[in-house]
Amino acid sequence: MSANERDYAALGVAARLAEDYRREVAAAPRNPTASYAEILAKFDAPVPADGSDAVAVIEELAKGARDGLRPIVAPRFYGWVNGHSHLAGVAADWLTSAWGQNCAGIPMTPAGAAVEAVAARWLLELLDLPSECSVGLVSGATIANFVGLAAARGELLRRQGWDVEADGLYGAPPLRILIGADAHTTVFSGLRYLGLGAKRAELIATDALGRMLSSDLERALKASSDPAIVIGQSGQINTGVSDPFGEMVPMVRAAGGWLHVDGAFGLWARASAEHRHLTDGIEGCDSWATDGHKWLQTPYDCGFTIVRHEEAHRRAMDIDASYLSKANGTERHPGAYVPELSRRSRGFAAWAMMKRLGRSGIAEMVDRDVLIAGLLASGIAGIAGVVVINKPELNQFVVRFGSDLGGEESDRLTRATIDRIQQDAIAFMGTAMWRGRWVMRVSVCSIATTEDDVRLTIEAVRSAWEAVQAEL
């Protein structure tokens, strides 16, 4: 049965509902008023015996979900490192869905494959990474890390005469994994998926802010002649710092290793002339993971794996079958760089955001977010009894409340203040553990956040902290 008029009408209804939501959330963000359990209760009906009218389905979805939506796209949302799902990217993403473009290969979607190829090239230029790199468009940095590490594993074993793609890991020569002690949890997921073992990774010491100590890396590299995959980080999730790549790259090269970077958001510092220096030397690495749905502001989901050694990337990921003819074989085959066969044509939304913002718009956004993070940190540091743990060099910082009251009491007050800020719904802050203690985590990663939000945010923190103290 093909679409009837009511199915077509559902597209217009969804567009109107989406526009209403975005206007409303920008003007007056509100927290979810319904819990997970309440939303579940609304939707958890038996499998429908018969179909329903499409407009009614969309209206029921929007009405039922509304009270459980978190205002992630609102300007004073600092809870996680989430981008804004920019409307231009959303619109491009709707077209991608409406067109039903599966980016499994060029014959399946010449447009999806071609636009993705352009988006990949633009990405390398924006991030100022070597033009010979290959790029895969994946669902996010988790999978981007996995793909980069798969290429690393294959290449380091190939250099030892072992074909891991064909023969697997049983009986393979040894590989070491060296990783900063403050790496993101998803990198360990990648190690698990690849049979490299999350626990076998050797932790390299970090400084007070989570930056890898190159002296410790050097010592670890010298401790064994087995080749090593070294995993660095650009953008520590609590402090935003990047590892000292200028020092690390020559060490890893000299040791015959592979240096992979988790740069989920930090890599975007390179799009700004002012902040590019934070990642100096990173261009010498072997592979990089980053997100589109963070600082490029695309809707979910969009991530990028970038690999200097295209052959290694392809060997790890390429999918082939006679029915998947790859056009003439010389063009960039989009399926050669990602783990999935069928997937949405993410290149459309990525292209749309790069086109919408342009080089200058992306740089201005990064610069503004860094400026706002600095203003927030200094404003919050000015509140009596509040300690900002790191002066942000990028977009992330962490805060403790009542830290002169002792560890556990300060943990309790920190969590109570975050709860209070979240209830007041002027701003949304996150919670994390840092150096064994609870902290309030602030991420500024949205194009919607402006300098006008700074005062309101600082006031929200001050009044929540005063309210918590009044209850002491």
Ligand SMILES: Cc1ncc(COP(=O)(O)O)c(C=O)c1O
């Ligand atoms: C540093 C870092 N690495 C990896 C990830 C995982 O990214 P994603 O959630 O897009 O898969 C994140 C997400 O916040 C991150 O901040």
